[in-house]
Amino acid sequence: MQPVATNSESDSNADNLRRAAIDRSLKGPVLFLFTNAAFWLMASTVLGVLAALKLVLPDFLNCEYLTYGRIQPAHIAALVYGWGIQVGLGVSLWLVARRCAVELKSGQGTLILFGVIWNIGVTLSIAGILFGGNTSKEWLEFPAYVWPVLLMAFLGFAWRIASMYAHAQRTEGFMLSAQYIVGACFWFPWVFITANYALNHMGNLGAIGTGIDAWYIHSVILLFFVPVGVGSAYYFIPKITGQSIHSAQLANMGFWMLAILGGWSGMQRFIGGPLPAWMPGVGSMVGVLMMIPVGLVAWNHHLTTLGAHRQVAVSPALRFTFFGAIFYPVSSILLALISSPVTGIGFQFTHAWYGFQIIAVYGFFSMCAFGAIYYIVPRLAGCEWLSVRLINNHFWFSVYGVGAIVIMSVVSGMQQGAAMENPENWNGTWYDVVMGTRGYIVARAMAWALILWSNVWFLIHLLLMVAGLGRRSSAPTLLGHDDHETEPTIAEGAKA
């Protein structure tokens, strides 16, 4: 297996024309997905602020539809289905088409229709959760009739992505990122069907059903968000730094270890619970073992970026992707901490679990997705990002916001776990748990507000781009102190 050849000398004029044709053919569906996803991200962020506030001020805006028990699942549903999976599909579609050098010959309208169906599904699920259809099955809180809608829309995209991969024009080189993404498109429907069929139609599953639900959450993270995020990082890091992936062997091992381990984890959420002991046991083991494939990927990314860190400061796409790639091993460490029987008991049923969901879906996956958006959208919209300041704003508020949420969640998780396990509290009420975590939750609300601020500008910026109101220039918008108009060296590499 040969490493990817990304040097710009090999780019002939014909290649550029072919790329432009692929981009043109994908413009409609991909921009549709990105724009809708950005709206859901906004919704999720608003709900995130509200949910955190509700934990401290339960009487704030109190009405039937806005209790914590409904807002929190709606917040997660908007984040996962509205933003995460939708933007993941957009990135996947573009990336596989580019990587396989296949144009979307026809069927753009059908793909947009599937996008509309997906958004209808997300709307139904969030409305369902808020207005009395909450089933309280974590991450599957939507009413049972929603899942076939979501599944159909997803399959509409996954089918096109897989067939592009199967008919790849490009036979030379290393198909690493496409492999990750096709894997994600293959795993997600399977996981989704299994969990929904079992939980909605088998009935009578008792505690096994709850275990399946925990498995579903971990599988969506490990077998959808991780492969799409890593696939996109494996594409953009070499592309923008202009250096080939350091080791094809490490990359291959990372992929297959993820494939082998990914489906085993989840039930460790109920260590000490009613499930047969081996099920959480396997989950704990895999939660810790996942550090190996994650470490391989992170090491590979590190070696690939080595010596090209200047581009991280300059290219917005690489900067977001790079931080996503850093959050990846961090989220794996957090997973190991909440999974291992030694530390997991203390973290069980605490805010640390929320911290893990946010670092995996927002810190790691979304940062990679933002990087991809900053790279893809100018090529589809035919204009460049308007403002360095807006991108900088988006970047710093996101990084500090996510960092704050995760640190606050983990620390308040420790506090909460310690208060629950404190023998002094054997006869006490939950006063220590409630009061001990209050400060951290206020901080979490403030961090979501920071992210809200960054996302408002991101959304406006994206909408302007989609409307074709971006800068008309041959030089991309770059960050840093350099005057981008006079220094187009990276620009050429990044444009390729």
Added chain:
Amino acid sequence: MNETSIADKTLTEQPIGLLDFFKNALGDFFSHLPDVIQNVALPLLKWVILIALGLFILSRVVKAITHVGTHGTQHFRGFVLALTATFAAPLFLLIIIPALKHQHIHAIAYDKERDGVEGFYPPADAKAGLGQTVYAREGCVQCHTQMIRPAQIALDAWRHGAGENQDARAPGPVRSNTLRDYLGEPYAFLGVQRNGPDLTNAGYRFTDKRSDLHLHIYAPKVLNDWSNAPAYKHLYEVRQIQGAGSAKALKLPGKFAPKAGFEVVPTAEAEQLADYILSLKKDFLIPGTAVASTDKAKK
């Protein structure tokens, strides 16, 4: 941990194996076979088939993975095959087989002599009613768990009011939960976080205190002014007092009380939710463990 080991043993004695499934399917064909075949040859055959199947899948995985270097349609087939094989293992072993097996678990009858009680574990009337739907709809699981961890690893079982014994200091820990405690529930609400107390055995805490439970649901701050629980006011009706007033009206102090001449009465849904919470007593005697909990055997 005598309790669970015995419980696990009784669990395996249930007719839930793959072999039993075929036995039922093929009627009494098997009963005519000699004992040797039934007890030795068939289990052996089962394992041989399982191991052969496992080796076959493993060989395909290895073949497919080594195949992945090449490209084109052939590559795609090998790739998908490898993905299928790697994912099928957890899907079957962790999800499908346990889920199917769980469908065949049923209540165990108590042995009057051994256990000192009659009936079934878990009792048939332990089924969750309509109130569970309200519990799910309001998202109570986001802050309340229904799972007690074993006393060796956590303090859940020692907490005041964790079980039947509501004395200041219970003589021993409450038992941790088993699969059968949740039998008959479509989905066990084990919970997401513990921002509030565990509710596994909450029924005992609110025995004879139904009005307190309603107060907690309607206005949690009546009981604890620091509470972070939402007030589910929409489950209650504020209405004009007619005649002597309803016997069910909530006794709300001070600022929580409605306007003069009005009273707060639980709706049908609030009553269902209260019924459900009062029914949460997941510490049924496990068959064969009566010796361990003598005070329960006396009942």
